Amino acid sequence: MAEISIPKTQTAALVPKQGGPVEFDDRYPVTMPKQDEILVKVLYTGVCQSDLHTKAGTATGADGKPITNIKLPHVGGHEGVGRIVAFGPNLSPTKDLQLGTLVGIRFASRVCHECEYCVSGREQHCTNSTNHLHHEDGSFQQYCVLDTKYLTTLPQDIEPTVVGPALCAGVTAYKAVVNANLKEGEWLTVIGAGGGLGHFAVQYGLALGAKVLGVDAGSGKQQFIESLGAKFLDFSKCKDLAQEVQKITGGGGTHAAVVTSGHPLAFRKLADMIRVGGSLSLVGIPPGDVCLDTPVATIVIKGLKIQGNLVGSLKETLEAVELVRNGKVKPHVQIRPFRDLPQVYDMLEKGDIPGRIVLEMP
């Protein structure tokens, strides 16, 4: 590939102040790659619920308090797909990394490779990590710098329009479903099944041989979830959701439940819908200090397993991507222009998006 000319400035979606609107800046500087870095021209990017929460100032940390210590202006985006356009001063193209190579822009941007989490393949919990949400500019800009020591090199034959959402929503859902340890034919119940994370969890569950019950609301979501091959339950029409789930899944309830919604109401009475020895996987992070309302006695007597899932490692991401590449999982995406980001945030807030919206970058 011939030399690629790189402009000095670019268009980026900035959040100057948490709680304020997104503003497009057409003269935002392009950062050139330094030692061990590459520059990527972003082609497509998904829009994640955590981008919305970070913009709004409602993202919650492990202490249950809002995350406010972020780089400003904030440039979100961590479901990005792009092609390499420049190498840092100490790098030159290799067999695997060339100008034009397709790479992903994920949540984690850099890890230390040395802490106990990094050396045990759980580097998403690295204590010295940085990410594309709080520390570094993400894929809501035309050009993004990436660390080659922690690079998501994608399969080069993958469809770039659909793979972005697999890099955050997809791997998160994949991991939650894998952690549920389901045997073939067992029931997986997905709460929030029609959303970005949810529609991935439904498909990963089906791909792993589970029977899937998708819980969401409205006829649009019903049609969507049934089209994926799952059974649908409308929570807005249920007097007692746990009882309805038990009725459909029989034998005292579902073998596993995965909560992909971040709505506080999605965390009510979950243990009542799960059968003895079953598991509960939590992936959606509700704003504030929402708690599970499950009595300890229920957890002990039913022998339930409760697990949280924070995205996934690079290896798990590539496993989730492979299921997209081989067609077992089909991300449902709607492609919109980059400038539609403010409207996409409004839609995400209302919970009206079946699957994911992917923005096409100029």
Ligand SMILES: [Zn+2]
């Ligand atoms: Zn995300």
Ligand SMILES: [Zn+2]
């Ligand atoms: Zn580390």
